[in-house]
Amino acid sequence: MADVISLVTDAGKLAPYTVKGGSAFTTPTGALKSRIAFSAAHVVCDTLADANPLADAPIDWDATMAYRRYLWSYGLAVAEAMDTAQRGMGLTWPAAKELIRRSIRESKSCNGRIAAGAGTDHLAPSPSVTIDDVIRAYEEQVSYVEGEGGAVILMASRALAKAAKSADDYIKVYGRILSQAKQPVILHWLGEMFDPQLAGYWGSSDVATAMNTSLEVIRAHQKKVDGIKISLLNDAYEVDMRRKLPAGVKMYTGDDFNFDRLILGDEKGYSHALLGIFDAIAPAAASAIAALDKGDQDTFKKYLAPTVPLSRNIFKTPTYAYKTGIVFMAYLNGHQKHFRMIGGAESFRSIPHLCQIFRLADEAGLLLKPDLAIGRMKLVLKLAGID
Numbered sequence: 001m002a003d004v005i006s007l008v009t010d011a012g013k014l015a016p017y018t019v020k021g022g023s024a025f026t027t028p029t030g031a032l033k034s035r036i037a038f039s040a041a042h043v044v045c046d047t048l049a050d051a052n053p054l055a056d057a058p059i060d061w062d063a064t065m066a067y068r069r070y071l072w073s074y075g076l077a078v079a080e081a082m083d084t085a086q087r088g089m090g091l092t093w094p095a096a097k098e099l100i101r102r103s104i105r106e107s108k109s110c111n112g113r114i115a116a117g118a119g120t121d122h123l124a125p126s127p128s129v130t131i132d133d134v135i136r137a138y139e140e141q142v143s144y145v146e147g148e149g150g151a152v153i154l155m156a157s158r159a160l161a162k163a164a165k166s167a168d169d170y171i172k173v174y175g176r177i178l179s180q181a182k183q184p185v186i187l188h189w190l191g192e193m194f195d196p197q198l199a200g201y202w203g204s205s206d207v208a209t210a211m212n213t214s215l216e217v218i219r220a221h222q223k224k225v226d227g228i229k230i231s232l233l234n235d236a237y238e239v240d241m242r243r244k245l246p247a248g249v250k251m252y253t254g255d256d257f258n259f260d261r262l263i264l265g266d267e268k269g270y271s272h273a274l275l276g277i278f279d280a281i282a283p284a285a286a287s288a289i290a291a292l293d294k295g296d297q298d299t300f301k302k303y304l305a306p307t308v309p310l311s312r313n314i315f316k317t318p319t320y321a322y323k324t325g326i327v328f329m330a331y332l333n334g335h336q337k338h339f340r341m342i343g344g345a346e347s348f349r350s351i352p353h354l355c356q357i358f359r360l361a362d363e364a365g366l367l368l369k370p371d372l373a374i375g376r377m378k379l380v381l382k383l384a385g386i387d
Contacts, residue, residue, distance in 0.1 A: 003018070003019040003021070003370065003371070004016050004018050004019070005017055005374050006381075006386075007355040007358060007377075007381075008351050008352045008355045008381070008386065009352060009355070010352050010356070014386070017359060019362055019367070019373075019374060020363070020365075021370030022365065022370070023283065023284075023367075023368060024287075024365065025284060025286075025287045025365065026287055027283075027286070028074060028075040028286050028287070028289075028290040030075070031075055032075040032076070032286065032289045032290060034289060034292045034293045035270070035273060035289050036250070036252070036272040036273070037075075037077060037272070037273045037278065037285060037286070038076070038078065038079040038113075038115065038252065038272075038273060038274040038275070038278070039071050039077070039079065039278035039279050039282060040082040040084035040085070040275065040276045040278070041067060041068055041071060041078050041079065041080060041082075041084060041279055042067070042084050042086075042279055042323060042326050042327050042330065043059050043086065043091065043099065044059065044060040044064045044067065044327075044330075044335075045058060045059065045060065045340045045342045046058040046059055046060040053344050054343065056092075056342075057086075057092050057342045057343075059095060059099065060336070063335070064099070064102075065102060065103070065106050066335070067330065067335055067336075068080075068106055068107075069106065069110055069112075070282070071112075071278075072110050072111075072113075073110075074282045074285075075286050076278060076282060077112070077113035077115070078103065078112060078113070079114075079115055079117070079153060080099065080104075080114055080115070080117065081096040081100050081103075082117045082155070082188075082276075083190065083194060083195070083276070083323075084276040084279055084326060085099065086343065086345065087119070087121060087155070088121050088158070088195065089320065091342065092121075093121050093122035096117070096121075100144070100145060100148060100150060103116070104116070104148045104149055104150045108149075114150060114151070115150060115151035115152065115153050115186060116148075116150045116152065116153060117153045117155045117188070118144070118145045118152050118154060119137075119138070119141055119155035119157055120138055120141065120157040120158070120159045121158070122141075123137040125161070125162035125197065126162070127162075129159050131160075131163055131169050134160045134163055134173055135172075135173055135176050135177065137157075137159065138154070139177065139180065142154070142177060142185075146181075146182050146183075151183065151185070151186075151226075152183075152185040153185065153186045153188050153229070154174075154177065154178075154186065154187050154188060155188045155190070156188055156189060156190045156195070156198050156201055160173055161197060161199070161200065161201055167202060167203030167209075167213040168203075169203070170203050170214075170217070171213065171216060171217055171220075174217045175217065175220065178221040178225065179224070184225055184226035185226060186225075186227050186228065186229055186274065187217075187218070187225060187228040187229070188228075188231075188254075188274075189201065189228060189230045189232070189254075190231050190254070191230075191231050191232040193233060194319050194320055195320060196320075202214050207232065207237055211237070211240070211244075214241075215244055215245070218245065222248070222249060225249050227245075227249055227251060227252050227272065228249070228251065228252065229253070229254045229274040230251075230252075230254055230255075231255065231256075232254075232255070233256065233258075233319070234255070235255055235258035238251065238253060238255055238258075238262055238271065239266075242269055242271060243268055243269065250272050251271045251272065252272045253271035253274070254275060254276075256277045256314075256322070257311065257312050258308075259273060259275055259308075260288075260301070260304040260305060260307075263292075264292070264297065264300060264301070276315075276322060276326060277307070277311040277315070277326075279326050279329075279330070280310070280311075280314065280326050280361075280366070281307045281310070281311070281364070283366065284303045284306075284307050284364060284366060285303075285307075287299075288300045288301075288304045306364035306365065307364045307366070310357065310360035310361055310363075313353070314326065314357060318348075321345075321348040323345055323348075324349040325353075325354075325357050327341050327346065328349075328354055329357065329361060331376060332367060332372070332373040332376055333366075333367070333369060333372070333373065334368075334372050339376075351380070351381070351386070354377075354380060355381075358373070361373075
């Protein structure tokens, strides 16, 4: 007999929902080949720590490392200490350092691919911050990641966005850091929908102008750039830039709205992936790319198409609150014992929103243990006063 659960609708009413359950996903037997697929990974909060939620970032290290092993088991790479891990929204630089150190060590124990975010988040944006201050901040974090043996994802900088007077300041900062990098890095262009403090990045609020500046940086330092991830939630911008990249420089999609067709690509190319949504849809993402490895586009589409509505819901406005949906999915699927987040970010989404995540995850076959997911959804509803 099918399981029925009462869920809250967008109109704030209770309505019965019949859970389908089950999935057809398989764990790939080897590395994914046709696309590089990074999953930005979340952190699991330590609920036993008596910490200041506005200043500390208590992390359950065992559960956090276990989740990375789970992602690696599907052949996915891990993008560590990124915005999905609440970087800049609860995860401090000291906590990020420990996270990076532990994850790189863990990756070596299971032959998992990893790259880690290096930014300037220990430098608070202010009118007194200079471009040289930004350079020194980047140098400190890049040096740390490289010193731990990790590949670098060069994160967008709030301090640079505040201090820069023109595109020339971006060219100076990135030129200095890239010239010093020990190995090619992935650049990270995060749109203001993810972080309003990054508005006007690359020195312009006009996307075409900003893109030309970033391309100028890439062309000038091509040997030091593995690729660029752009998160603008606009597939036309990404395809345009992808076609303008120098040969050998990869495009990593960060478009959590249109990732399926961007990864599939067209006659002129395709995008690799560096996505927060892959944290929540790892089985579907890995199975889809494994099918693509065999040239089976129909199966690729079959696995990924149902995940797009789920992703669009998780990343809906305000987009920065998407981390709540990512952690909620991990909770529903039994990867952590609780639905708590550092900084209390579990409260960033409404009960109707969480109920819609439940429905869409079920439609996509991503409630891997339906009975557990139902029980946990009922607990969340009960805590909200809904019996």
